[in-house]
Amino acid sequence: MAFDALNTVAVSRTEKYDPTELCGIFLRHFELLGIDKSTFEGKKVVIKPNLVMKKSPEYAATIAPAVLDGLLSVLDIFGCKPTVAESPGGVYSASRLEGIYKVCGITDVCKKHGTMLNLDTTWKRMSSESGRLVKSFNIITPIADADVIIDLCKLKTHSLTVMSGAVKNLFGTIPGIEKFEAHASYPEYSDFAAMLCDLCFMLCESKTVIAVTDAIIGMEGSGPTAGEPRKFGFVSTSVNPFASDLLSAKVLGFDDKVTTLSESINRGLCPKKAEELVILGDEAPSVENVKVAEGSNSSMKALKFFSRGKIGRMFMPKPQVNVDICRGCGDCVHSCPQKTIDLVKTGHGSKAKINPSNCIRCYCCQELCPFLAINIKRNFFTKAISKIK
Ligand code: SF4
Ligand code: SF4
Structure with a gap:
């Protein structure tokens, strides 16, 4: 399945973190988007959740374990055995990964489904001639080796990019403190956004990327880690992470503010307006007065x-x-x-x-x-x- 030029996003409104309900929601989303067993059969599948730091789920800085649980149930139905892999902020070591997985509530969910949690801290070089600013990145090995990436993001405000969604989540495919070097190399906010788009598009070009957004309870205010939880009331799925973010920004009322979106729109990676997206499933909610960082x-x-x-x-x-x-x-x-x-x-x-x-x-x-x-x-x-x- 290639990068989706159709800009389709499947949306379901829900207020509960119920793994059974979420399994049904993701099954429906996959059906609507033409994602089926064949998408995963014989493929290396990696789920990349947003686990930015060691924080328990109630802070809403990281994805809710129930969302991962629901997704893994769908993959169980398809007979797919994915790996869960994240490169959080800070030092990239096996012991630190173990601690983060545990505190974020991911270890227990993976145990329940017999899913492997990545502890390999090696990385590989990936390149793309399409990069506008950056043409190659060091990428953590499970992601570099993957055929299918499930980009499982948390919808949050962000002090630098205004919003953290599907595109920003993939910054966590760069190993550990190399992310800080990327900040130092691209201190201009527009360059930083361009780098994030180069990274996301490089992965979309060579792999199937399925963006899943956990926006049942997101974060407002001092995101991405120090804000307050806020009910946004939906989950979405798309094979275009840029389109997924366009919809999320519309829901939060951030349409023209998100730096990565301006860049994505300029490059033609998603439509100019959320109204041009093809929305399947429920009508997206509209959340008022979301506090920005x-x-x-x-x-x-x-x-x-x-x-x-x-x-x-x-x-x-x-x-x-x-x-x-x-x-x-x-x-x-x-x-x-x-x-x-x-x-x-x-x-x-x-x-x-x-x-x-x-x-x-x-x-x-x-x-x-x-x-x-x-x-x-x-x-x-x-x-x-x-x-x-
Ligand atoms: S500001 Fe925060 S991270 Fe820095 S030393 Fe103090 S407690 Fe630790
Ligand atoms: S450069 Fe400034 S904002 Fe960035 S980590 Fe250092 S002190 Fe904080």
Whole structure:
């Protein structure tokens, strides 16, 4: 099954994380999209869930185990034995993967279905001449070797790209801390979005990519890891991850804000408007007043004015450590592509300290702080710009 130029998305509205109901939903979606046993027969199938960090499912930073459970039940019916593989933020090691799978509630679901959880931390080089900005990436081995990738994303707000969906989820196919290097290499937000589109399209060109979006409970506010859970009330399936994101952005009211979508539309990877999509199944919901991430709230408007170059980025919202919450774990120090965070000793133990002059506003530190101790703060300029209608 090739990349779908028809821009079809199957949608089901539901408010429950019920694995049995979800199995029925995905069976129906697959039928509507022409995905059947033959799509998986004799193929290496890998599910790539969004498990960005070690957080239990109620935080809505990671996919709900029930969604994986429902999907695996469908694959059981097809006699398919997939592998589940993720490269979360931070160090890519077997012990860290094991911890994340367990806390995210994935280990038990995989045990129930006899599904293999990937612990292999090797990677391979993949290339594509279609890349506009980046023509080759290091990709974790199970994904590089896969024939079929199920891109199982969580619908969330994102401080850098405004929304995290099917395209952004595939950033987690790059091994471990190489993701931080990608942030450092493409500090301009538009370049970062172009890189994400190159990566997603490279995978779509050589494999069947099935985007499944868990948007029953998503995240609003300080996404992708520090926001609040919010009921969005749907799941969707598409063989076009770009089209899948176009629909998700429409539901959240983010139509023209998502950086990866602007890039996808410019490249003709999805239609210009969600109204041009072919929606099968239920009518997509419309969720009102979804709070965007603090960084992205102003960044989309400020971007055009300020974000070019190092001086420009100084005007963008900046990460700020709340020392009362910081526990000095050092995760942000290791996650910073610019090596601009230090741990300093204080009367209350070690605390993170950010040197803002080298900061490229990638917000990796905020994304990966396990204690939500880093906030994104707007300055006078971005606050003023964000008020411009
Ligand atoms: S800011 Fe967060 S990640 Fe950084 S040291 Fe403090 S608690 Fe750890
Ligand atoms: S301090 Fe945070 S936002 Fe700034 S470069 Fe480092 S990780 Fe990125």
